[in-house]
Amino acid sequence: MNAPLMIGGTDILPGETRQIKVPVAKLYTDTEMSIPVHVIRARKPGPTLFVSAAVHGDELNGIEITRRLIAKNLKLSKGTLIAVPMVNIYGVLNQSRYLPDRRDLNRCFPGSAKGSLAGRIAHTFLNEIVKHCDYGIDLHTGAIHRSNLPQVRANLDDAETLTLAQAFGVPVLLNANLRDGSLREAAVDHGVKILLYEAGQALRFDELSIQSGVKGVMNVMSSLGMIRKRTSRKKIEPFVANxxxxxxxxxxxxxxxxxxxxxxxxxxxxxxxxxxxxxxxxxxxxxxxxxxxxxxxxxxxxxxxxxxxxxxxxxxxxxxxxxxxxxxxxxxxxxxxx
The missing domain is CATH 2.40.50.100 (RNA polymerase II/Efflux pump adaptor protein, barrel-sandwich hybrid domain)
Incomplete structure (x- = not known):
């Protein structure tokens, strides 16, 4: 049975599209801060995929990738898409990789409901989003003043993850070990197959990286049967670097x-x-x-x-x-x- 999905205290029913704000914590100015979430559910049950961006607050390409995905008003054949354009909302606000407590959010998973600000955000994101999902795509860029070629990093020793990485459609696949405290590690611990997309540089939009990312997410959704199959006369063959x-x-x-x-x-x-x-x-x-x-x-x-x-x-x-x-x-x- 295709049951309701609850995120941030809000039920999203099959066939619904909803935008939700998941509360995190207040600033010391008493300003409420929340993680924006866009959910699209098909009437037919199927896989649940999250697409997240700005775990590092200065990595902006992923925000634009998710914006373009949302703007497509996708009609899903089955399953659920959860798009999260900004996980580290504090970092985006301050154009910083880190949180105000100077912690790297991507080293703070699984987090804690009563821990530091970084720990609380990690805990919230893991429990409100990741635990609902079967698959995930986490969008990143290079650090400040560093550029990355569009590439997918994942545990390519896992057959299903490798299939998803190949479907994404960029030439470079990197077989990458899990890092302690990372979102990818926490997702894998909860049985979620996850890809990390790296492309471009911090605090800049890069059109090649953005277009490749949008098409890559769509390709993965197609391979999972969530949207209509995408065909092309030209196919970009991926190669694995170990x-x-x-x-x-x-x-x-x-x-x-x-x-x-x-x-x-x-x-x-x-x-x-x-x-x-x-x-x-x-x-x-x-x-x-x-x-x-x-x-x-x-x-x-x-x-x-x-x-x-x-x-x-x-x-x-x-x-x-x-x-x-x-x-x-x-x-x-x-x-x-x-």
Whole structure:
């Protein structure tokens, strides 16, 4: 039987679409703060999927992805979609990754009803949203001044999770371990299959990342039978990387880089040169292995040892991955659905 779904004290019946505000805590100004939630339920029972954004408050691409999903006024064939555009509402308000207590919300799950502000938000989100779900997609970007190529991170050793990651439709899949205190860990502990989508950088909209994210969520919903099957003459084939490393600065100075995000690089290839303020070459950054640049620092200033380029390794498939990255970029520019 397709039973009512209760979120924040509100019952959402089969066939209903509702917008709900889930109370969290007050500011010291006595201002009430709440997490906005958009719920779409089909009349026919099926899987429940949550899509969450801004667990880190400065990661804005996910907010726009969920906004565009909501604006589509989706008609579900079966199941329930729970879209949460802002989990860390305090961070969004302050354009900060963290909460006012300086805690990282994504290290505070499962949280506590009587704990810190971060713990209370984690507890609320886990109990009001995640526990109702069978699947989840958590939307992220790179940190401040760092960009990520559109990629999905998940436990790809789990067959069903791998199928969902492949359905998402981006070229790069990273088999990533669970981190203590993360939303992904808490979701898995409650039997929820979850993908983490990483794309773009903090405090900026990136159209490629946003379009890829919207299409990716729709592709997953299609694969779960929640919406009509999506077809395309062109298909972006995903490739799994089981390892990735950061290339670090060999000296402190000013950066002159020679590669871009998404580029295929060879072992020993120079990725950037580091110069002194007077123009002397004082160091180089080289790739330790052949792979794809899936993340990079954007500021042309570095301290020795600072992480600069995130390289994922695909073995003999590196050239194919690069081709599919180019295909993804071309398809987004042409407005083609992958």
């Amino acid at each position: 390892r990735s490393d950061w290339m670090r600065a060999s000296a402190s100075g000013f950066v002159s880089e020679s590669i871009s995000l998404g580029a295929a690089v060879e072992k020993g290839q120079v990725l950037a040169e580091i110069n002194s303020p007077l123009g002397d070459l004082i160091g180089q950054v080289e790739s330790s292995r052949t792979g794809i640049v899936i993340g990079k620092q954007n500021i042309p200033l570095v301290q020795e040892g600072e992480a600069m380029y995130h390289i994922a390794y695909f073995g003999s498939a590196t050239d194919e991955v690069a081709e599919h990255i180019e295909m993804m970029q071309d398809m987004m520019e042409l407005g083609t659905t992958p």
